[in-house]
Amino acid sequence: PTFDAHQETFLTIPRPTDIDVDASGRMYVASWRGGKFSYSGSNVGFVVQIVPEGFNPEPFPDVTKIDDAALFDLLIGPSQQQNLHAQFELLRRGPSAARTAKLNALAGDKTVPLAGRVAAIFTLKQLNGAEAQADLLKLAANADVAEFALRALTDRTSELKGLKKDVFVNALDSKKTRVQAQALISLGRLGDATAASAMLPHATVPKLEKVPAQNEPNPGAVIPHLATRALVAIKPVDTLLGSLDGTHEAAALSVLKYIHDDKVVAALSARAAVKPDPATLATLVRLYHREGDYSQGWWGTRPDTTGPYYAREKWSSSDKVEAGLKTALANAPKATVDGVKTQLARHKISLKDLPAGTAVAGTDGANAPFKITAPTGDPKNWIATLGEKKSIERALKTKGNVARGKKFFTTQACIACHTTADGQSPKGPHLVDIGKRYKPTELLQSILNPNAVIAQGFDTYAFTTKDKETHVGFVTRESNDTISIRTAVGVAVDIPTGQIAKREKIAYSSMPPGLAAGLTPEQLADLLAYLQSLKSK
Known part of the structure; x- marks a missing residue:
């Protein structure tokens, strides 16, 4: 972003989902209170109207019954909603010399608020189309509105003739x-x-001493x-x-x-044969595949984000890229060859007589089945003995310890299928800010009874392959040629799409029930405290 993102809380409302403002200045906010991922009755959510203290909203006029002068006043006024409806009506009325002159005057008037001048510019463009070109070129010379006039000039690619x-x-x-x-x-x-x-x-x-994080400004x-x-x-x-x-x-x-042009591949291959520098070779590797044509299919909720292509496919010059790489590496230093192998691994390319090498991307730990620590203490205090209702009641009355909860998050194998910080390799439901999205009772219920509500996008699927093998889990990544799932024991499995004979959605969660059965309600409170501590930075 070009700015340091921040937020200001001006309203406290449960589960807000949408916001709008009408032309008289009243705000409307929708809440999804009581809603779930499936139908839970008609008494869900509400819409609240917000009006500032001392504010008396005036009815918005019928724009079809007022004259142009009143419309122009609304067009440059402080309300974006009023600007928009005034613009609509002016466009409905059509172009005229008088309207063109007035819009030009408003756009060039320094006393008019910038938002109003911008509204005038785009109304002028939409009203007169390609014929607005001369007026917009004059406005482009005005430093105050240059960027907006430039945008309006090329806003419609069908109206660029003569520009x-x-x-x-x-x-x-x-x-x-x-x-x-x-x-x-x-x-x-x-x-x-x-x-x-x-x-x-x-x-x-530009060269940077420190690469900004994805949420840090980098203008x-x-x-x-x-x-x-x-x-x-x-x-x-x-x-x-x-x-x-x-x-x-x-x-x-x-x-x-x-x-992806044959001429580009030929020129880069010739250059690499003489000067096999890493940048040229990396560009050639990148050009080996192209993005596949969109076939109107759905990419799923977990598309393959390894990049740079979702549906990698060869094109007319892929073989020429391969030949160019092999020629360039024939007498290249070992470091150069190793660099190309790294690039091939990143781009998921395997070439004959040129091993793909070892992938360099970081991993999130060993891909092994998780182990749950055996319960200790008095069985009478175990959640398995007390039941869900009593356990939740006791847990809610206990102030949990974050440090102990973090330990239980590992020992109870939660870490096998969940991410707890931004930037981690995707697995199961992301738990950062989970405490903001769900109430304590809802979190505890999800832990003790994972089948009650399945997180959106993490439905369980059973895949049967053509050789009669069955794999069950939730999808973590889905590309054109591979579906990756994580099983109930935390193991990641890659299934080639060409080998799938049947894909079936299952009604239960991949999260096994009973993971917390050997804990006490007080330990459950610790786990809850840890989950509530997971906040975005």
Whole structure:
């Protein structure tokens, strides 16, 4: 992101699911209180109306019965809902010289709030279509609204005839990064390959001392990303290949890895034969597969996120990539060969006479069946003896210990199928912020009776293979050629989709009942305390 994400609590409501505001300024918030993953009766949830103290909402006028002047007042007013409905009505009324003049005046007026000027710009574009081009080019020279005018100019790719690259190329030198960003997006939509040489320098990724986490602001990555995507859309192959031995070599390769073109493969293979550098070889490996054509099927709730492709498939130059790699590595140093093997493993490519090597991705521990620690103490205090109701009542009256609960999370094998921190390799239901999503009673019930409510996306399936083997568990990853599941004993199993004879959904949870049967209610309270301590950072 380009900003440091934060949140402000302005309303406390159970399980909020949606929010909206009407044109008179009243807010509506929907709650899913009492709802579950399956039907649980008609008395579920509610909608609350929120009005600030001392605020008297005024009825919104019928926009079909007011004149243009009133519509323009609504268009630039403080309410986005009013802006939107005023814009709709102006568009319904159609273009006229007077409306065009007024919209131009509002868009260029510094006394009008920025949101109102932006609304005027896009109303102008939608009202006049391609004929708005001249007016928008003038507005693009206005520093206050340049980024919005640039966007409106290329908003519809069917209305680009006659539009030149110059205004967008010039905007790349703007001191405002938002203007640069929009210029790159617009150039990608314009599709003029002659702009590539001006765009390429912006695709260079700045060197960072520390790579930001996925939830940390990293504004420096935005411009290179947008430049790369715009260049991929244009596909200026000759410009990119001609830049490989220059200042912007890294940027050119970062774009070429997305362009599946016979000319690209031939040029990179020839380059690698003379100069087998890691970056060129990695780009070739990336180009071995392409994304498969979408066949209107469902990718499932656990798509294969190992990347860079979901449905990897060979294309017309895959064999040429293989030949190019083998030629380049024929006399390459061992370190170079090892580097290519690592790349092949990452991309799940196995080439004849060139072993794929060992995968370098981190794992989440040994893939072995879990073992539950044998219960100790007085059996009279075990949950198995007391039953679910009494155990929950006692646990809720006890203040749990987080440290002890973390220990029980391991000894009772919870760790085999659950993740407890952001960024961990996906397994079963993610437990970070679980205390915010469920009440203590609901959490305890799920632990003691896992079949009562099955977490959405973690249904249990039985897979029967063509050789009559049966595997039962929940799906952790699903790709075009492999389905990965985790069984009830925590073992990960990969099943080739071509070997599956039958796939059947089962009504019970993969989480076995009785995992906490040997604990006492007080130990259950410790486990609850640990679960409630799992919070996002």
